[in-house]
Amino acid sequence: MKVLLVEDEEPLAGYIAAGLRKHGFAVDLALDGRTALDKYALTPYDVVVLDRDLPVVHGDAVCRRLTEDGTARILMLTASGTVEDRVRGLDLGADDYLGKPFAFTELVARVRALARRAAPARPPVLRHGDLVLDSARRTAERSGRLLHLTPKEFGVLERLLAAAGDVVSAETLLDKVWDEHADPFTNAVRITVGTLRRKLGDPPVIHTVTGAGYRIA
16 A cells, blocks of 8 residues: 655654554655645555645645545645544545644555555455455464564555556566665565565465466465
């Protein structure tokens, strides 16, 4: 799931981004409203976590612009948690609203809920033969054996299972599972798929389609 985090307080932004990445989100960061709009124009995001009091372009204006596009879900953050401010944020087009300070577990839960609404409907538990992946609990098992996967391995497996046998390109995996700092010429996807295959064991379930990508078969 691809998230754009827009927060001008750098220490807080770094903390939120690191925490979301640990929970399996691919996070891009913008420190002001103009940068947020520029990144949004180039990248399809599932969720935008948007601070309201932003420099250069105010968060309210950013929210209105993103709402006009209508693709990403918006979670607005603000230091003010009054009813009037919440109503104002929702009237601007935000899908959800969270006041500061907040419990990080609640932030993760709200982002995950918005991401589910942004994506096409799919079962919360994905299955293929003896392989079971629970997106909500962030667990994966094969033949009842718990798989200890890194966030990137889990994200790749989740994308492949959700594709239900269709081919998923390395470019798509890089875009959806990694963040903006990923080198488009890197072999990170190939390496991650290789370690994931070893953890899944035999018989193999991830097949390489030469020149196209990977699929569950």
